[in-house]
Amino acid sequence: MPGDHSSKAYDMDLETIRSKVLTMGGLVESQFNDAMECFRGGDVVKAEQVIKSDENVNRLEVTLDDACSHLIVKRQPAANDLRTVMATLKVITDLERIGDEATKIARTAKHLHERGTVGVLNHYELVRVLASNAAASLHDALDAFARLDEKQAARIIAADETIDHEFRSITRAMVTFMMEDPRTISAALDTLWVAKAVERIGDHAKNIAEYVIYIVEGKDIRHTDYVYTKLDSKV
Known part of the structure; x- marks a missing residue:
């Protein structure tokens, strides 16, 4: 019974953390979408709001990092449980960095419109498809994390090549324009x-x-061809 009680307490603590991570994910997803709206329409006030909202994301990162550390010390998870906590910590870090990138976009949008360079290039249309694909990947990644859906995760990883290709195309186009x-x-x-x-x-x-x-x-698939193997096998 004591072991069962401890396991249930751990599950409750972890679920609380996962819920807050998804809340953080929702914040950065909105931050990204709003930043792109600023880049498209030149809303300087909204750009300032996006930049300001990054403070909330940063506070959540600190709070969640602390919660995960306390969970490890308090519950002393082993094997799969510890793996889940460690992976969650990494997800938190990536979400914070997404917030940073969204802030960069908002700042650039603000500067672009303050300098009056809108109209020199149809800047938003040049990145529209890229932004749409990245936003879809972020949304689907959060959904895969919420449901622990490894099949959807594999599709997201494979789709990253499309985003990379689109970025290379934009780079070539910008060089040509200049x-x-x-x-x-x-x-x-x-x-x-x-x-x-x-x-x-x-x-x-x-x-x-x-x-x-x-x-x-339980597989670290970074820098491997795991996804292609997985998709080819239709697992």
Whole structure:
């Protein structure tokens, strides 16, 4: 009975942490979407709100890191339980970094519109597809973490190549614009800065998906061809 009681207490503590992690995920997802809206429409006031909201994300990171540390000390989880806590800590870190990237986008949007460079390039349309794919990956990664769905996680990891390809295409387009018309240099660099931030958000979503697989299967699949093998086998 004491062991059963301890296990239930651990499960309750971990579920509380997971719930707060998903709340943090919702915050950074909104932060990213709002930042892209600022980049599209030039809402400087909203950009300031996005930048300010990063403080909430940072506070959540500190709170959740502390909660995970206390859980390890208090419950002394072993094997699979410890693996879950450690992976959750990594998810928290990636979410905080997504918030940082969203803040970069908001700052760039603010500066772009304050300088009056809107219209030199259709900057939003150049990154629209990339941003849509990254936002979908982030949403699906949070969903996979909530449900511990390793199959969905595998699909997210495989889809990251599409995001990388789109980023490379944007880079080539920006170089062409700058070479053909020096007046576009400032706006092109702004667009590249945003595109890189979006691409990094896709990378962090991929990381979260990898942690889901680590929790479920106990495999560290970073820098491996695990996903392609998994998809080929239709598991």
